[in-house]
Amino acid sequence: MSDDLRFGLNRKVSLPGPLALDGGGSLAPVEIxxxxxxxxxxxxxxxxxxxxxxxxxxxVASNHPITGKPGWWTRMVGPxxxxxxxxxxxxxxxxxxxxxxxxxxxxxxxxGQPYAMRFPVITxxxxxxxxxxxxxxxxxxxxxAAVGGSMGGMQALTWAATYPTxxxxxxxxxxxxxxxxxxxxxxxxxxxxxxxxxxxxGGDYYHDGKTPDAGLAVARMAAHITxxxxxxxxxxxxxxxxxxxxxxxxxxxxxxxxxxxxHQGLTFTDRFDANSYLxxxxxxxxxxxAEEHGGHLANAFRGAGTRFCLVSFDTDWLYPTSESKNIxxxxxxxxxxxxxxxxxxxxxxxxxxxxxxxLNRVVDGFLKAGGQ
Amino acid sequence: xxxxxxxxxxxxxxxxAGARALDVGxxxxxxxxxxxxxxxxxxxGMELNRDNVAACVARGLSVIQGNADTDLSDYxxxxxxxxxxxxxxxxxxxxxxxxxxxxxxxxxxxxxxPNFAQxxxxxxxxxxxxxxxxxxLPDRWYDTPNIHHVTIDDFRSFIAERGVRIDGxxxxxxxxxxxxxxxxxxxxxxxxxxxx
Numbered sequence: 001m002s003d004d005l006r007f008g009l010n011r012k013v014s015l016p017g018p019l020a021l022d023g024g025g026s027l028a029p030v031e032i033x034x035x036x037x038x039x040x041x042x043x044x045x046x047x048x049x050x051x052x053x054x055x056x057x058x059x060v061a062s063n064h065p066i067t068g069k070p071g072w073w074t075r076m077v078g079p080x081x082x083x084x085x086x087x088x089x090x091x092x093x094x095x096x097x098x099x100x101x102x103x104x105x106x107x108x109x110x111x112g113q114p115y116a117m118r119f120p121v122i123t124x125x126x127x128x129x130x131x132x133x134x135x136x137x138x139x140x141x142x143x144x145a146a147v148g149g150s151m152g153g154m155q156a157l158t159w160a161a162t163y164p165t166x167x168x169x170x171x172x173x174x175x176x177x178x179x180x181x182x183x184x185x186x187x188x189x190x191x192x193x194x195x196x197x198x199x200x201x202g203g204d205y206y207h208d209g210k211t212p213d214a215g216l217a218v219a220r221m222a223a224h225i226t227x228x229x230x231x232x233x234x235x236x237x238x239x240x241x242x243x244x245x246x247x248x249x250x251x252x253x254x255x256x257x258x259x260x261x262x263h264q265g266l267t268f269t270d271r272f273d274a275n276s277y278l279x280x281x282x283x284x285x286x287x288x289x290a291e292e293h294g295g296h297l298a299n300a301f302r303g304a305g306t307r308f309c310l311v312s313f314d315t316d317w318l319y320p321t322s323e324s325k326n327i328x329x330x331x332x333x334x335x336x337x338x339x340x341x342x343x344x345x346x347x348x349x350x351x352x353x354x355x356x357x358x359l360n361r362v363v364d365g366f367l368k369a370g371g372q
Numbered sequence: 373x374x375x376x377x378x379x380x381x382x383x384x385x386x387x388x389a390g391a392r393a394l395d396v397g398x399x400x401x402x403x404x405x406x407x408x409x410x411x412x413x414x415x416x417g418m419e420l421n422r423d424n425v426a427a428c429v430a431r432g433l434s435v436i437q438g439n440a441d442t443d444l445s446d447y448x449x450x451x452x453x454x455x456x457x458x459x460x461x462x463x464x465x466x467x468x469x470x471x472x473x474x475x476x477x478x479x480x481x482x483x484x485x486p487n488f489a490q491x492x493x494x495x496x497x498x499x500x501x502x503x504x505x506x507x508x509l510p511d512r513w514y515d516t517p518n519i520h521h522v523t524i525d526d527f528r529s530f531i532a533e534r535g536v537r538i539d540g541x542x543x544x545x546x547x548x549x550x551x552x553x554x555x556x557x558x559x560x561x562x563x564x565x566x567x568x
Contacts, residue, residue, distance in 0.1 A: 333448055341422060341429060342422060362430055366429055
């Protein structure tokens with residue numbers, strides 16, 4: 001298996017497609033960057049698909065090529081971890097629309113120029129259909145589990161709704177079945193910040209290196225606030241000043257929280273493409289699983305053989321517990337086996353990425369119980 | 373069966389193999405695990421306490437965090453062969469509405485509860501003049517989760533008023549099954565199997 005070039009870190013495949021898109025158009029070829037961990041067993045029954053969040057990528061448990069930092073979910077994925085790479089074969093693809101190697105606005109179109117805003121608007125279901133093409137390529141018929149937090153959870157839900165026979169279980173953490181008005185509103189602030197940057201130029205900025213960093217940084221700053229909790233911000237920063245004894249009566253980053261957010265915004269621009277941010281936030285805003293199934297969320301899961309595990313966090317106000325409960329209600333109505341727990345953690349929405357031992361125990365127990 | 377609480381052991385014994393069951397207020401999932409492992413029951417649970425839910429899910433059980441008073445309405449009619457409510461009825465805000473839900477969701481319902489008319493409790497109240505604290509009711513009046521104390525006779529008339537059928541009844545003193553004679557005086561716990 002190890003000499004099979006389809007498997008390993010930093011993989012990339014160009015699939016001929018075409019991928020028919022929800023928006024009406026199609027994408028061809030479909031490039032997908034991905035990583036795999038562990039070994040696919042003989043009957044391909046131990047595969048877990050890991051779905052990343054808005055600004056995540058395929059480097060779930062390997063060092064990031066740009067930042068050099070460890071993968072985004074090393075506390076969940078690895079030997080002996082809940083997603084145990086000694087036992088499972090893990091696939092983590094970069095979503096289409098992104099900028100880490102999969103087809104996105106930065107990719108070259110047929111005319112040899114970057115798509116930029118000519119890239120078709122995509123949906124969460126389009127991302128999932130592209131992942132299904134990747135699984136076909138890897139020889140995986142049925143997933144042991146699809147696992148994801150936030151936007152990754154939307155993909156895991158969509159997997160169960162779109163390919164009910166191809167996914168035995170789904171782990172959906174800190175997620176939702178539809179974007180609320182508030183979710184859309186925050187994303188629109190981010191998009192407008194990018195588009196207001198004079199360097200954005202209708203998305204046509206790839207040729208001269210002048211990228212809309214200021215706009216993208218503001219988008220990230222605004223979004224980052226929604227990932228944290230008020231309690232978390234207060235505990236971490238309070239009203240403490242940054243490297244100074246007194247207020248400057250100016251507009252420098254006097255407060256630690258300002259300095260922190262500016263740093264978050266700035267470093268984000270090193271690793272993320274502004275147009276990708278537009279496309280992926282749009283895909284999330286369009287997400288409404290009930291709408292895709294005649295307005296009844298339960299219809300999305302009727303007849304599905306998938307087991308579900310949903311987890312929310314008490315301090316997450318971006319995708320609060322009520323959103324998870326909404327999904328649980330629908331799953332109960334559809335008769336699907338479902339586990340759900342609201343865990344207590346101080347980190348807001350970001351809790352799914354951080355040190356919450358109870359989350360690891362829940363995911364571990366759920367996955368060990370099998371994906372029959 | 374592993375060491376199940378006596379009322380749960382009765383329920384585990386009576387549930388038919390391969391059935392679908394919902395345990396409302398499933399605690400740490402002991403009954404669910406026994407039903408799943410020894411009777412191949414499609415066993416689901418609902419539990420209010422977050423730590424208990426996490427413990428259940430960590431042992432591979434399908435359990436959701438929820439409240440018997442408010443969240444049972446999500447389940448479709450007759451979606452389970454059995455709805456089980458063990459030692460939880462007396463903790464609900466509206467036991468009458470919870471019972472309606474149990475009999476709507478389940479074709480049959482198991483209900484178990486501590487009997488407040490057992491003679492030791494009567495004795496303690498009559499001669500002590502204070503709310504009884506016994507082995508099966510260890511909490512004090514102000515911190516007890518039991519907000520609707522009920523006796524076997526209360527329960528029987530409650531059932532009769534609603535036209536609910538009793539398909540089975542079991543009475544316990546400690547771990548021992550006892551006869552139905554004067555159960556309201558003698559039994560510490562009761563288990564009823566009900567249907568509409």
